[in-house]
Amino acid sequence: MAAYTEEEIQHSLRDVPEWSRKDGSIERTYTFNEYLDGIQFVNKLGAIAEEKDHHPYIGVDYGKVTVSLTSHDVKGLSARDFDLAQRYDEAYTNLED
Numbered sequence: 881m882a883a884y885t886e887e888e889i890q891h892s893l894r895d896v897p898e899w900s901r902k903d904g905s906i907e908r909t910y911t912f913n914e915y916l917d918g919i920q921f922v923n924k925l926g927a928i929a930e931e932k933d934h935h936p937y938i939g940v941d942y943g944k945v946t947v948s949l950t951s952h953d954v955k956g957l958s959a960r961d962f963d964l965a966q967r968y969d970e971a972y973t974n975l976e977d
């Protein structure tokens with residue numbers, strides 16, 4: 881899978897408006913009322929990463945989980961990053977279920 885062009889990146893970012901471009905990555909911080917709620921969410925992110933065979937950088941702070949996505953194999957952003965970003969946003973939206 882090839883790295884996305886600038887045009888493809890700009891187009892794909894519209895589908896994940898909460899995510900920001902950070903150099904060769906995209907990033908989003910999810911917020912939580914409790915530290916352990918964030919940790920539980922990290923476990924979900926990990927399970928989805930294994931399912932998709934695409935793995936994020938994850939940073940955990942009090943009430944915050946920051947996710948950064950890039951495609952190491954193509955040294956840039958690819959469809960896999962944007963697919964995973966959408967899955968993660970869905971998982972966050974559905975947390976109450």
Ligand SMILES: C[C@H](O)[C@H](O)[C@H]1CNC2=NC(N)=NC(=O)C2=N1
Nearest residue numbers: 933934935936950951952953954
């Ligand atoms: C063999 C396996 O598909 C690769 O090593 C995968 C695993 N997860 C990965 N995750 C990310 N973010 N980038 C990769 O290039 C990558 N490669």
